[in-house]
Amino acid sequence: MIRVQREDFDTGKELDALTRDMTSVGGVTSFVGLVRDVAGAEKITSMTLEHYPGMTEKLLAEIEEEARRRWPLAAVLIIHRYGELKPGDRIVLVACASSHRDAAFDACRFLIDWLKTKAPFWKLEETSAGARWVDAKDSDDDATKKWDKSS
């Protein structure tokens, strides 16, 4: 299940709903991404997430399918916010439920690594020194490449 939304989410409620009425889920692994308040030397006062409506949802749905093909998952949830956020705000929730702990962990990490390099979101940070677009990190690219089956 994927959701792209401006509103905040309640992590506990989302996790509970994910496995409600499921009988054989041994565990749920999740990752919650938060807005940090520092960028290099400067303090961040707010962050705006721009995205590509339509493409975002399409890609997230595709990557959920890919994760389900690779691992035995009972449930998958990806929530990604857009719009203006403040330091400490939740940005993203990725959760994977499985009867296999390894699968839950690997799939969750795969999804967040992938989101960081492929999902069409861009962060604009407002700092005391003005607004600036966040640069992509090579380390994120490397993290995604390790999941590439052809490599």
Next chain:
Amino acid sequence: MIRVQREDFDTGKELDALTRDMTSVGGVTSFVGLVRDVAGAEKITSMTLEHYPGMTEKLLAEIEEEARRRWPLAAVLIIHRYGELKPGDRIVLVACASSHRDAAFDACRFLIDWLKTKAPFWKLEETSAGARWVDAKDSDDDATKKWDKSS
């Protein structure tokens, strides 16, 4: 922070409290373990978790310290329940907050792998065929050994 308790916990509230007032936490990785309702061919009607009061808390505190030595963690939370639980109930929550996503994932997995093989808890399953103690799994031992620095 570690807690060994009979009562249930609210995953969302625990995760929110973990990083409240923290300024540089990029992400929180968590694992929630749930009671499954099947054990082989039989349906589980309830599960009772016995533990070793005193030793449990001591070992959990030690392993939290070990995780903090190995990874740059802003916060660690381990909650493990004991007593009688029903299928679908939460058993354990492990959460690690870090400004480094890799650290949050690795530490969380290390802690749950470790809990499964070292923390003095024992599961007694009630099924239609009677009560029986859950056997330890070799796969859990293997999962813990991969974190052993000497190997």
Next chain:
Amino acid sequence: MKLLYFAWLRTRIGKAEETLDPPAGVTTVGELIEWLKARGPNYADALKNPKLVRVAVNREYVTLAHALKSGDEVALFPPVTGG
């Protein structure tokens, strides 16, 4: 052809989207970018570093060699930074 720009590509070009009809010689994504760069200094500046330009056609990532069709939705944007 509908063109969409995001993030600093959008702010440097100065618009979020536009509808353009490139000449017949523009058949690939790479040719489209070269043609756009000749449209003005804002385009030239936004698109000057090809390593920092990602392209999606009809909401799918493509390479510079991708062949364009009329009616395509072409999005140009910098490397993504979500998650």
Next chain:
Amino acid sequence: MKLLYFAWLRTRIGKAEETLDPPAGVTTVGELIEWLKARGPNYADALKNPKLVRVAVNREYVTLAHALKSGDEVALFPPVTGG
């Protein structure tokens, strides 16, 4: 010496804890287990497979060679299954 038993070791032995004073010849954990096994069929049954017996002394995991002191809290239990 305080002895604690957990899980199926507890149910097979038939008690959760007891205070015992092993003879002077019992100086290690391994010797303690052999001595316990001779105390009755319930102990012998519970402790028959050494691979399934874990030992903690004063709440710390130890091996069979661990030397015992008077006043130790010795816990015997099967491999753990929490988490």
